[in-house]
Amino acid sequence: xxxxxxxxxxxxxxxxxxxxxxxxxxxxxxxxxxxxxxxxxxxxxxxxxxxxxxxxxxxxxxxxxxxxxxxxxxxxxxxxxxxxxxxxxxxxxxxxxxxxxxxxxxxxxxxxxxxxxxxxxxxxxxxxxxxxxxxxxxxxxxxxxxxxxxxxxxxxxxxxxxxxxxxxxxxxxxxxxxxxxxxxxxxxxxxxxxxxxxxxxxxxxxxxxxxxxxxxxxxxxxxxxxxxxxxxxxxxxxxxxxxxxxxxxxxxxxxxxxxxxxxxxxxxxxxxxxxxxxxxxxxxxxxxxxxxxxxxxxxxxxxxxxxxxxxxxxxxx
Amino acid sequence: xxxxxxxxxxxxxxxxxxxxxxxxxxxxxxxxxxxxxxxxxxxxxxxxxxxxxxxxxxxxxxxxxxxxxxxxxxxxxxxxxxxxxxxxxxxxxxxxxxxxxxxxxxxxxxxxxxxxxxxxxxxxxxxxxxxxxxxxxxxxxxxxxxxxxxxxxxxxxxxxxxxxxxxxxxxxxxxxxxxxxxxxxxxxxxxxxxxxxxxxxxxxxxxxxxxxxxxxxxxxxxxxxxxxxxxxxxxxxxxxxxxxxxxxxxxxxxxxxxxxxxxxxxxxxxxxxxxxxxxxxxxxxxxxxxxxx
Numbered sequence: 001x002x003x004x005x006x007x008x009x010x011x012x013x014x015x016x017x018x019x020x021x022x023x024x025x026x027x028x029x030x031x032x033x034x035x036x037x038x039x040x041x042x043x044x045x046x047x048x049x050x051x052x053x054x055x056x057x058x059x060x061x062x063x064x065x066x067x068x069x070x071x072x073x074x075x076x077x078x079x080x081x082x083x084x085x086x087x088x089x090x091x092x093x094x095x096x097x098x099x100x101x102x103x104x105x106x107x108x109x110x111x112x113x114x115x116x117x118x119x120x121x122x123x124x125x126x127x128x129x130x131x132x133x134x135x136x137x138x139x140x141x142x143x144x145x146x147x148x149x150x151x152x153x154x155x156x157x158x159x160x161x162x163x164x165x166x167x168x169x170x171x172x173x174x175x176x177x178x179x180x181x182x183x184x185x186x187x188x189x190x191x192x193x194x195x196x197x198x199x200x201x202x203x204x205x206x207x208x209x210x211x212x213x214x215x216x217x218x219x220x221x222x223x224x225x226x227x228x229x230x231x232x233x234x235x236x237x238x239x240x241x242x243x244x245x246x247x248x249x250x251x252x253x254x255x256x257x258x259x260x261x262x263x264x265x266x267x268x269x270x271x272x273x274x275x276x277x278x279x280x281x282x283x284x285x286x287x288x289x290x291x292x293x294x295x296x297x298x299x300x301x302x303x304x305x306x307x308x309x310x311x312x313x314x315x316x317x
Numbered sequence: 318x319x320x321x322x323x324x325x326x327x328x329x330x331x332x333x334x335x336x337x338x339x340x341x342x343x344x345x346x347x348x349x350x351x352x353x354x355x356x357x358x359x360x361x362x363x364x365x366x367x368x369x370x371x372x373x374x375x376x377x378x379x380x381x382x383x384x385x386x387x388x389x390x391x392x393x394x395x396x397x398x399x400x401x402x403x404x405x406x407x408x409x410x411x412x413x414x415x416x417x418x419x420x421x422x423x424x425x426x427x428x429x430x431x432x433x434x435x436x437x438x439x440x441x442x443x444x445x446x447x448x449x450x451x452x453x454x455x456x457x458x459x460x461x462x463x464x465x466x467x468x469x470x471x472x473x474x475x476x477x478x479x480x481x482x483x484x485x486x487x488x489x490x491x492x493x494x495x496x497x498x499x500x501x502x503x504x505x506x507x508x509x510x511x512x513x514x515x516x517x518x519x520x521x522x523x524x525x526x527x528x529x530x531x532x533x534x535x536x537x538x539x540x541x542x543x544x545x546x547x548x549x550x551x552x553x554x555x556x557x558x559x560x561x562x563x564x565x566x567x568x569x570x571x572x573x574x575x576x577x578x579x580x581x582x583x584x585x586x587x588x589x590x591x592x593x594x595x596x597x598x599x600x601x602x603x604x605x606x607x608x609x610x
Contacts, residue, residue, distance in 0.1 A: 023425050028499040029418040033430065036415035036469065040433050043466050047442030047450050054446060061449075110342060113335050122336075128596040129343040135588050135599075136350070137528030139546045140581050143553035144349050147356075153365055153574055155352065191346065195600055196607040219328070234607070252531045256554055270444070277445040278535060290443035298440075 055288035068284075075288035084272065089247075092268040096246050098182040104242065106186050107193035108235065112227065114194065115201045127198070130191030142256040145184050146171060174265040181257065181266075185250065196238070197231055204230035233314040240308055240316050244301030247293045269293050350589070357381070357578035364574050380579035389540070389548050390583065397527060397544040404464050404526040409519050412474050417503055419474075420481035438471035448535055462536035463544070467529070473518040476606050480514025481507060517602040520595050524588065545584050553577045 023030070050065070055076070058069045079085060110130065117123045133141070148155045149170040157167045170176050208226050217225065251270035258266035269289060277286025301316070309315040351371040356364055360375030368374055384390055418424045419431055447466060456462040484507060492502045508515070530546035537543050556573075 019425070022423070026423065026425055026499075029421065029424055030426075032414045032499075032503075033418045036411055037430070037433070039411060039465075039469055040437055042454075043447070043450065043468075044437040044442060045433075047446035048440065050446040050450060051443050054449070061452075113339060116332070116335055117339070118332075122339075126339045126343055127600060128593070130346045131596065131599065132350075132592060133346055135524050135528070135592060136585060137530065137546055137549075139528075139530050139550045139554070140585055143549065143577065143581055144353060146554060147353075147574075147577060148349070158366075187345070187349075192603065195603045199604040199607050219331075255531075256550065273444060278448065283445055283449060286445045287443070290445055294440065294443065 051287050051291050051294070054284050055291045057284060059284040059287075061283070071284060075285045076292060078285065079289050079292060084267070087264065088267060088269050088272055091265055092247055092249055094178055094265075095181060095249050095268060096242075098178050099185060100242060102182055103186050103189070104239070106190045108197055108231075110190055110194040111197035111201060111231075112223070114198060115227070127191070127195060131195065132191065133188050134192040136188075138250075138253040139256060141184060141188060142253050145180065145257065149180070171259065172261045174262045177258070177262050177265045181254065184253070184257075193238070197234060200231040200234040201227070232312070236308055236312050236314040237316065240301065240304050243304040244297055246300050247296050350585075353578050353581050357575055357582045359575065361574060380575035381583070383576055384579045384583055390545070390580070392541065393543055393545045393548045394583075396542060397546070400460070400463050400544055401523050401526045403460075404468070405519055405523045407464055408468050408470070408473075408522040408526075409515065411469050412477050412518060412522075413503075413508070413515075415469065415474050416477035416481055417507065420478045434471050434474055438475075444535075451536060457536055458538045458542070460542065463529075463532050467525075467532060470518075470522070470525075472606055473521055476602055477511070477514050477518050479605050480511045480517075484510050513598070513601070516595075517598040517605075520598055521602060527588065549580055549584050552580045 053065055056071055056073065057065065058071045059065060060068050114123055114126060117126070147153075149157070151157050151167050151169045156170070161167055168176075170180060204226065208230075209222060212222055212226060247269055249268045249270060251268065251274060254266060254268060254271050255274060258271065270293070273286045273290045273293075276282045276289070305316050348371065352369070355371050355373045356369050357380055358373035358376055358378070359369045360377055360379075363369050363374035415434065419427060419434070421427070424430075451457060451462050451466055456465065488506055488510070489502055492506045497505065528546065530544070530550060533542075533544050533547050534550075537547075
């Protein structure tokens with residue numbers, strides 16, 4: 001029987017003998033990890049590096065990456081000076097702002113309300129029912145939105161008509177897109193996000209509440225001094241991640257939801273990348289736009305993290 | 318004494334309001350789904366008048382008959398089942414192969430490789446470069462384009478790693494003393510103990526594969542290969558009901574509304590049926606993921 005040295009070494013200091021021996025005894029684990037490593041290299045890190053190269057080259061599929069000509073920063077310049085630039089930035093930021101104000105607070109409120117429920121059966125029921133929309137495909141969700149808002153037979157318009165008002169063609173009216181999209185995302189994700197906050201709420205020690213009761217604190221005081229501080233780190237972390245994604249919007253559902261007549265409010269950076277890159281085949285230009293988006297996202301998340309570190313005790317790293 | 322009475326009264330009032338709000342939340346979450354179900358079973362006359370609520374009016378199965386008679390629905394349904402089953406299998410295997418070594422404290426390169434996984438969670442490469450990589454590997458318009466690029470979710474891998482870490486180290490030690498090698502330890506000792514974790518992430522993978530349409534839209538040209546979500550998009554969002562019922566010279570318009578609803582139901586029913594039984598795993602998965610993330 002051959003004992004693996006690493007296994008006989010239990011708790012305590014890290015293993016200190018020959019590194020080669022450690023490698024040798026663990027080669028089955030390394031071998032096991034190999035396909036996973038390859039997956040990350042091929043499908044995650046190669047595209048990451050590829051994005052950098054393609055966006056500074058005039059990439060032509062027939063020539064391949066290496067034989068295509070250099071473009072330098074031409075495509076970045078083209079994008080920043082294009083007529084669509086400010087429209088795309090404005091739409092992307094506006095949709096994110098809507099989501100931040102409405103979408104970010106909704107799950108916190110739901111979690112706080114759920115936390116006050118005494119009956120654990122009812123609590124679980126609400127949790128699983130509100131979580132359900134998260135498992136409905138984006139095609140179906142968008143489909144439901146479209147049929148609900150349809151001017152001829154849609155539910156919303158038949159309610160409007162019942163009140164004697166004029167029917168609205170929501171899907172061709174640019175003014176409604178931001179709020180429609182935001183409400184759709186809230187419907188999809190609130191139950192899911194509430195569970196994250198509930199997980200944090202269950203981590204608050206009940207002794208804190210007991211002690212505050214003895215001190216005569218009411219429910220509101222408990223909320224302000226125990227409950228909210230208890231989940232503040234979760235709030236900060238989720239907020240940081242949101243800020244890092246300020247230039248990203250869930251394009252999978254926007255591509256389904258929008259149409260050319262509402263591009264003026266519905267077109268965001270990612271959907272533009274999709275149209276230019278996949279539909280028009282302007283790979284280098286689209287990669288440059290995507291790369292621009294990632295760099296800004298990186299800058300935002302680093303800045304937000306620094307600010308969070310300075311003013312709160314929580315940060316992503 | 319009086320003060321305490323007042324607080325309990327306020328408390329009771331609060332609870333009434335609280336329960337009402339939560340019940341409204343549930344109605345809002347469920348209503349669209351119930352409405353679609355009712356509408357798919359209703360006749361067009363009632364739909365057009367906006368009289369359908371969550372109870373079917375003028376009950377009939379005409380829309381379902383038409384949807385199920387459409388050959389592309391059956392074909393794409395089988396494709397979706399294939400993608401879900403094989404995709405989940407590949408994803409689970411790769412996640413085990415990734416999570417198990419990372420959960421062992423003596424695994425050489427553990428810190429670096431954990432970073433490889435986590436950094437990929439924070440930075441995604443973007444649509445175009447990924448598309449080009451997939452195409453240059455010759456995966457374009459093959460089933461592998463659906464199965465491989467999204468095979469591992471770093472989030473799920475980290476959840477599974479947490480499950481593995483919770484298994485007492487002594488279990489593994491005694492297995493080693495009994496002469497088990499790494500693979501035997503994993504398959505005989507560790508995996509049976511990690512079943513809840515495997516079920517949790519397996520379900521996450523299965524649902525996201527079942528629901529996914531975007532990779533299919535990017536990578537598949539062949540209609541024979543597309544999953545149900547693509548057909549659903551064509552019918553419900555792009556209004557391509559014309560190839561659904563060619564024989565239906567007139568009145569196509571009337572049935573088409575309910576056909577949309579019926580198609581949505583056909584694609585969503587499996588999830589609705591499974592959800593009540595598995596939702597506790599989903600909730601547990603999010604809780605673990607959120608604590609870790």
